[in-house]
Amino acid sequence: MGEKERAKEIIRRLERVFDIDPEEFIALKAYLERKDPFESLVATIISQNTSERNSFKAWNNLKSKINIDPFTIAKIDPKVIAELIRPAGLQDQKARAIVSAAKFIAENFNGDMKKLLSLPVEEARRILVENIPGVGWKTADVVLSMYGKPTIGVDTHISRVSVRLGFTKTRRYEEVRRKLMELYDPDEYYKVHLLLILLGRRYCKARNPLCNQCPVKDLCPRHGIT
Numbered sequence: 001m002g003e004k005e006r007a008k009e010i011i012r013r014l015e016r017v018f019d020i021d022p023e024e025f026i027a028l029k030a031y032l033e034r035k036d037p038f039e040s041l042v043a044t045i046i047s048q049n050t051s052e053r054n055s056f057k058a059w060n061n062l063k064s065k066i067n068i069d070p071f072t073i074a075k076i077d078p079k080v081i082a083e084l085i086r087p088a089g090l091q092d093q094k095a096r097a098i099v100s101a102a103k104f105i106a107e108n109f110n111g112d113m114k115k116l117l118s119l120p121v122e123e124a125r126r127i128l129v130e131n132i133p134g135v136g137w138k139t140a141d142v143v144l145s146m147y148g149k150p151t152i153g154v155d156t157h158i159s160r161v162s163v164r165l166g167f168t169k170t171r172r173y174e175e176v177r178r179k180l181m182e183l184y185d186p187d188e189y190y191k192v193h194l195l196l197i198l199l200g201r202r203y204c205k206a207r208n209p210l211c212n213q214c215p216v217k218d219l220c221p222r223h224g225i226t
Contacts, residue, residue, distance in 0.1 A: 003183070004183055006219055007165075007183040007184065008183075008184070009216075009219060010216045010219055011184070011188065011191070011192055011195055013215050013216050013219075014195040014196075014198065014199055014215065014216070015191075015195065016215075017215045018195060018198045018199075018202075020191075020194050020195070020198070023056075024052055024198075025052065025194065025197075026043045026044075026047045026052055026055040026056055026059055027040055027043045027044045027047060027142055027143070027146065028146070028194070029043070029056075029059075030042070030043035030059065031146050031147075036068075036069075036113075037113040037114060037116075037117055037143060037147055038068065038069060038070055038101075038102075038105060038113045039068050040143050040146055040147075041101055041113065041135075041139070041143050042062070042068055042073075042098050042101070043055070043059055044139050044142050044143055045094050045097050045098055045101070045134060045135065045139060046058050046059055046062070046085055046088045046094060046098075047088070048090070048094065048139065049089065049090060050088045050089045050090070054087045054088050054089065055088050057087035057088070058084070058085035058086070058087045058088035058091075059085075059088075061084045061085065061086075061087065062081065062084045062085055065084055066080075066081070066084070069102075069111065070101075070102040070103075070105040070106040070111040070113070071102075071106050071111050072102075073098060073099060073101075073102035074099065074102040074103040074106045076099065078092070078095040078096050078098075078099045079092075079095070080095075081095040081098055081099065082094070082095035085098075093134060094134065096133065096134060097132060097133060097134025097135060098134075100132050100133055101132045101134075101135065104132055108131075116128070117144070117147050117149065121144060121149045121150055121151050124140075124144055124149065125137065125140045125141065125144065125151065128140040128143075137154075137173055137174070137177075138153050138154060138155060138173070139153075140153075141154070141177065142193070145189050145190045145193060146190055148190075150181070150186040150189060151177070151181070151189065152177050152180045152181055152184075152189045152190075152192060152193050153177075153193050154173055154176045154177050154180070155197060156200075156206075157196065157197045157199070157200025157201060157204075158176065158180075158193065158196045158197060158200065159171040159173070159176050160200055160204065160206060161199050161200045161204045162176045162179065162180065162196070163222075164204055164209075164220060164222045165219070165220055165221070165222075166220070166221040166222065167179050167180065167183065180192060180196075199214075199216070203215070
């Protein structure tokens, strides 16, 4: 079985095993609610370096008090937002990123982030990362791929799983991203992102991976080796 065929089979199996539940992914839940890319960006920022449970608490707090659009958020003191998203941790840093994102989208895209999404993917990635402190490659890629742009967001689960499955020898962000984009088709990118996260959460854990229970153990060159 060739490398690409093996990669495809891994995803086919994961599709049969996992139901992608929006309640497990705050960015996906935000997308499905209104399909507003700015809301998706805010939800993704909130989700950085915390659990989905804490992300949902913070997201629901913010939504209940503030209309999440660039013009509204841009006028709010970051301290107000920080208090609302406190359950997600790193609230001061994330609040500054959210307000910076709102100001940037309001001033440069007239509040319409869909204009940013219409740009070529590499240009859109660069604009987000270079102009919004607190938005890195992963956050940019998660949001862009959610809206059909050809890129893949790589989190700690995905980088770990990619090494263990033999897709890459390194966990360096861009190398993992490029390899996954090579192995899969553009219309699969966001699905691959979600399924590999679930594999990392449920089976291919950082400590004590459940190798013998893993649905793709026979396709894993490091089965039983952490």
